[in-house]
Amino acid sequence: MTPTSSASVFVRNTQAGDVDQIIDLCRRVYTTSMPWTEVQLHSHLSIFPQGQFVAIDSADNKVVGMASSLVVLWDDYEVNDNWRDFTDSGMFTNHDPEGHTLYGAEVMVDPTRQGKGIGKKIYAARRELTRSMGLLRIRAGARLRGYGKFKQQMSPEDYVLKVIRRDIGDPTLSFQLKQGFRVLGVVRDYLHHDEESMGHAALIEWVNHQLAARKDTYGRDPKFGKPRKKEDI
Numbered sequence: 001m002t003p004t005s006s007a008s009v010f011v012r013n014t015q016a017g018d019v020d021q022i023i024d025l026c027r028r029v030y031t032t033s034m035p036w037t038e039v040q041l042h043s044h045l046s047i048f049p050q051g052q053f054v055a056i057d058s059a060d061n062k063v064v065g066m067a068s069s070l071v072v073l074w075d076d077y078e079v080n081d082n083w084r085d086f087t088d089s090g091m092f093t094n095h096d097p098e099g100h101t102l103y104g105a106e107v108m109v110d111p112t113r114q115g116k117g118i119g120k121k122i123y124a125a126r127r128e129l130t131r132s133m134g135l136l137r138i139r140a141g142a143r144l145r146g147y148g149k150f151k152q153q154m155s156p157e158d159y160v161l162k163v164i165r166r167d168i169g170d171p172t173l174s175f176q177l178k179q180g181f182r183v184l185g186v187v188r189d190y191l192h193h194d195e196e197s198m199g200h201a202a203l204i205e206w207v208n209h210q211l212a213a214r215k216d217t218y219g220r221d222p223k224f225g226k227p228r229k230k231e232d233i
Ligand SMILES: CC(C)(COP(=O)(O)OP(=O)(O)OC[C@H]1O[C@@H](n2cnc3c(N)ncnc32)[C@H](O)[C@@H]1OP(=O)(O)O)[C@@H](O)C(=O)NCCC(=O)NCCS
Pocket: 029, 106, 107, 108, 109, 110, 113, 114, 115, 116, 117, 118, 119, 120, 121, 141, 142, 143, 145, 169, 170, 171, 172, 174, 175, 176, 178
């Protein structure tokens, strides 16, 4: 096993003792701005501990990835709502146990360990949580990290279509599509201070086909591709 392999990495629920390492991880992943504060991370743990995950390398017990989620009642939101609305300014105090949607607020992997399957393991844990809680879906805003380079050439919608067709690879959306998500739409002011995406994100969805009925996937914009089949991950 090479030192950068993910074979020794496992995913478990986050504990309060992981927070310092998560803060360090945030600094390594987001070099120009800090996505989460210690107060917010502790708030997530006290409100919805099952939805918080870390990827740990068992070789040295170091945190090499994390994901944070909450449950929302989708009818309380508009599709164009932004990250602040969906996370109550990062505190998750809008977590609603009556909801049917797991909202993925964050996923990140140590930059020195990306591309080795750790993000995939984290998403497997998220899907397992969704199934075990009897939720219908996961939704998230995939910030369009590669869009800034194409902003003079095309709209964010055209950029997303090219990523879906694999004409362009996007560091976040290409990964999410491989995890079984499909695009529902493009949100123009999702994370307005994010320079890479110019604030834009794709609203994405993974459907729990064990539970979802036809009505739960009806009316998706066909522009973004066919709805996923039951046998997809
Ligand atoms: C997005 C992120 C979590 C992916 O984690 P990762 O551990 O690098 O991803 P994995 O190695 O598990 O990749 C899983 C699959 O996605 C694909 N993938 C990952 N990054 C990709 C990219 N930039 N372009 C195309 N495909 C990509 C892999 O090839 C792999 O495909 P496979 O299943 O066919 O082998 C990680 O790159 C990251 O932390 N990015 C910075 C933070 C971020 O932007 N988070 C999203 C916030 S919205």
